[in-house]
Amino acid sequence: MNTIIFCIPLLPFLGFLLTGIFRNYLSRQLCGIIASGTIFISFLLVLYVFFNHAYSPEAITYFDFISNPLLRISFAFQVDQLSTLFMLIITGVGFLIHVYSTAYMHEETPAHYARFFSYLNLFVFSMLLLVLGANYVIMFVGWEGVGICSYLLIGYWFKNNQYNYAARKAFVMNRIGDVGFLLAIFWIISKFGSADYSVVFSNATTIDTAEITGITILLFVGAIGKSAQIPLYTWLPDAMAGPTPVSALIHAATMVTAGIYMVARSNVLYSLSPVSMGIVAIIGLATALLAASIALFQNDIKKVLAYSTVSQLGFMFIALGVGAYTTGVFHVMTHAFFKALLFLGAGSVIHAMGGEQDITKMGGLRKKTPITYWTFLIAVLAISGFPFTSGFISKDEIIIAAYSYSKPIFWLTSFAAVLTSFYMFRLLMLVFFGSFRGTPDQEKHLHESPAAMTIPLIILAVLSALGGFIQLPHVFGGHDYLNEFLAPVVPAFSHGTEDIAMREYYLLGATIIGLLIVFVLTRKWYAVSTFEGKYSGFKNVLAHKWYIDELYDGLIVNPFTNFAGFLKSKIENSGIDGLVNGIGRFIRYLSRQVRLVQSGLVGNYILIMVLSITVLFLVFWNQDVLMGFLQKIF
Amino acid sequence: MPVSYYIILAATLFCIGVVGVLTRRNAIIIFMCVELMLNAVNLLLVAFSKMQNIAHPPGSVVINGSDAQIFVFFIMVVAAAEVSVGLAIIVMMYRNVHSIDVNFLNRLKN
Numbered sequence: 001m002n003t004i005i006f007c008i009p010l011l012p013f014l015g016f017l018l019t020g021i022f023r024n025y026l027s028r029q030l031c032g033i034i035a036s037g038t039i040f041i042s043f044l045l046v047l048y049v050f051f052n053h054a055y056s057p058e059a060i061t062y063f064d065f066i067s068n069p070l071l072r073i074s075f076a077f078q079v080d081q082l083s084t085l086f087m088l089i090i091t092g093v094g095f096l097i098h099v100y101s102t103a104y105m106h107e108e109t110p111a112h113y114a115r116f117f118s119y120l121n122l123f124v125f126s127m128l129l130l131v132l133g134a135n136y137v138i139m140f141v142g143w144e145g146v147g148i149c150s151y152l153l154i155g156y157w158f159k160n161n162q163y164n165y166a167a168r169k170a171f172v173m174n175r176i177g178d179v180g181f182l183l184a185i186f187w188i189i190s191k192f193g194s195a196d197y198s199v200v201f202s203n204a205t206t207i208d209t210a211e212i213t214g215i216t217i218l219l220f221v222g223a224i225g226k227s228a229q230i231p232l233y234t235w236l237p238d239a240m241a242g243p244t245p246v247s248a249l250i251h252a253a254t255m256v257t258a259g260i261y262m263v264a265r266s267n268v269l270y271s272l273s274p275v276s277m278g279i280v281a282i283i284g285l286a287t288a289l290l291a292a293s294i295a296l297f298q299n300d301i302k303k304v305l306a307y308s309t310v311s312q313l314g315f316m317f318i319a320l321g322v323g324a325y326t327t328g329v330f331h332v333m334t335h336a337f338f339k340a341l342l343f344l345g346a347g348s349v350i351h352a353m354g355g356e357q358d359i360t361k362m363g364g365l366r367k368k369t370p371i372t373y374w375t376f377l378i379a380v381l382a383i384s385g386f387p388f389t390s391g392f393i394s395k396d397e398i399i400i401a402a403y404s405y406s407k408p409i410f411w412l413t414s415f416a417a418v419l420t421s422f423y424m425f426r427l428l429m430l431v432f433f434g435s436f437r438g439t440p441d442q443e444k445h446l447h448e449s450p451a452a453m454t455i456p457l458i459i460l461a462v463l464s465a466l467g468g469f470i471q472l473p474h475v476f477g478g479h480d481y482l483n484e485f486l487a488p489v490v491p492a493f494s495h496g497t498e499d500i501a502m503r504e505y506y507l508l509g510a511t512i513i514g515l516l517i518v519f520v521l522t523r524k525w526y527a528v529s530t531f532e533g534k535y536s537g538f539k540n541v542l543a544h545k546w547y548i549d550e551l552y553d554g555l556i557v558n559p560f561t562n563f564a565g566f567l568k569s570k571i572e573n574s575g576i577d578g579l580v581n582g583i584g585r586f587i588r589y590l591s592r593q594v595r596l597v598q599s600g601l602v603g604n605y606i607l608i609m610v611l612s613i614t615v616l617f618l619v620f621w622n623q624d625v626l627m628g629f630l631q632k633i634f
Numbered sequence: 635m636p637v638s639y640y641i642i643l644a645a646t647l648f649c650i651g652v653v654g655v656l657t658r659r660n661a662i663i664i665f666m667c668v669e670l671m672l673n674a675v676n677l678l679l680v681a682f683s684k685m686q687n688i689a690h691p692p693g694s695v696v697i698n699g700s701d702a703q704i705f706v707f708f709i710m711v712v713a714a715a716e717v718s719v720g721l722a723i724i725v726m727m728y729r730n731v732h733s734i735d736v737n738f739l740n741r742l743k744n
Contacts, residue, residue: 599740600739600741602739
């Protein structure tokens with residue numbers, strides 16, 4: 001079993017090596033088969049682990065990663081319910097997105113095609129390492145690995161400098177968070193003498209609460225960077241520069257949920273610190289509201305989905321912050337289904353539109369791309385919380401958990417959920433309803449995507465619609481299977497003694513009414529034949545993302561670049577270069593003067609010789625006087 | 635005769651030689667001036683040797699002042715050899731630049 005578990009991350013790594021090294025020799029088909037095949041075998045292995053219940057609280061140690069007399073960090077994997085669930089999501093959704101990519105990227109040259117898949121495989125490897133690691137250090141290795149893959153894939157079309165800037169922005173913002181994570185690891189090691197989960201969690205109660213709060217806040221700083229929360233969320237919308245399957249896999253389904261995984265994994269520590277949990281909940285709530293409000297008036301199909309992702313990640317952090325860890329993880333899972341589906345659907349739309357991403361130029365695609373339409377509709381219903389879709393059940397749980405925690409958080413979370421349904425229906429109406437607003441050429445080009453793209457869409461649509469039933473509440477005749485499944489690792493949320501059944505029914509009713517209103521309004525406003533996409537007043541502020549990017553540019557980026565420019569022009573060019581060149585110029589000047597002495601005239605040389613000898617004699621005869629003089633000076 | 639007379643004569647000869655070397659451009663004259671300096675020194679050598687013998691007459695002293703008088707002959711021999719080489723160089727120089735002006739000997743400058 002240990003070998004099988006080791007093979008799970010190893011296979012994508014082999015795929016990365018093969019496609020990466022032989023990128024100039026592989027055909028597109030072979031490359032797609034290698035890349036998707038390795039992920040698929042990994043997925044089968046994860047299924048094998050899942051069905052054999054090969055979980056153990058003990059870590060499987062393979063070798064020493066860091067070993068010295070003071071500290072021993074082993075390369076160890078932790079296979080428990082939480083990591084297995086994440087592995088299922090990563091390899092399962094990852095495989096579907098690989099298959100989708102084989103068709104989506106067909107216009108690339110074989111070498112670039114292979115480069116894309118090698119990055120993608122490396123990403124899956126890093127992500128598996130992240131969730132499999134049995135200590136914070138191995139998690140950090142995976143954490144950095146997914147960060148670099150994210151950078152590489154955002155900047156995949158590296159000839160466009162705008163995309164390179166987006167990649168750099170994502171990388172730098174992630175680094176800011178990583179510093180927090182790294183400091184937390186150092187703190188943990190200094191306190192516990194080990195970074196192993198088993199050691200840390202079993203000794204957590206022996207540490208001062210203030211220190212636990214410090215550690216958990218620093219860990220959360222890492223999660224803020226990776227999971228795009230306020231104030232480090234601005235990289236995620238820009239990360240849409242990458243190819244659409246990348247957005248689906250990395251910036252929606254898996255990598256950005258690493259922060260949620262980390263907090264859920266460290267639930268023992270967070271439970272000891274109410275302060276940190278409050279911070280997590282408030283940051284999550286603020287992000288959910290802010291991102292949802294921005295998503296209301298975006299005109300780029302992928303930007304809407306990006307802000308939607310940020311907002312949904314906020315929901316997950318609300319769940320974690322109020323103590324409903326399993327609910328947060330459950331929302332990760334359902335979100336992975338419907339958000340991957342939304343992105344892949346958007347990719348299919350962009351494919352049909354020939355690269356166009358502006359939704360003001362779309363409209364009426366319902367008839368031309370039926371499969372994309374129906375699957376996209378299911379995803380929109382799921383994310384909006386249409387009753388008994390996966391999104392309904394997970395978001396419902398978050399809202400109910402928020403109610404038990406605090407009433408204001410409950411109301412604000414509900415409001416964010418309403419905003420979610422509004423912007424998603426707006427997107428649906430603008431893209432698929434009304435009439436086509438693009439150029440006649442684009443209209444002629446409209447077509448349904450090939451099977452390699454539509455089959456993953458259909459599978460994800462089924463999962464989006466039905467995936468929530470594993471956690472159907474008791475009220476609706478279900479059974480909290482996921483809670484039970486995760487119970488050994490993550491304690492289930494206790495709602496106290498309040499009546500949950502009533503609240504569930506209220507929410508069900510409110511959701512249906514709310515969705516009907518949203519449907520009618522968006523159909524009236526956005527299922528139109530002409531759409532300008534221009535906004536005024538407050539809507540314009542939202543369309544400009546609250547000017548947060550401009551604020552960051554003005555506060556941090558511009559002063560920094562100005563300072564760097566000052567250093568370059570003044571310190572570097574005039575100061576350091578001036579000094580070095582000045583020394584050179586001085587020596588050259590001096591040597592030019594001295595060179596004149598060497599006239600080539602024998603008489604001059606002799607004269608100098610005679611004078612020098614005379615001087616030497618004078619010095620020799622008067623050396624006592626000279627020595628006395630020198631002694632007086634010094 | 636006091637030894638200072640010899641010294642003054644030798645110094646005068648030496649100075650004439652130095653000035654000659656510094657001021658003249660004709661290689662042969664420079665060469666003669668060099669010889670003049672050499673012989674001024676020879677004169678000094680002989681004079682000091684004589685002075686040594688007067689201060690310490692033969693038999694009364696360990697140091698034999700006659701050494702330098704013999705040494706001067708050796709210097710003359712070597713100087714003669716040197717002259718032959720020097721004159722040969724001047725002949726070669728004349729063959730090359732058709733002049734014995736030393737200021738023509740700056741071909742290596744550039």
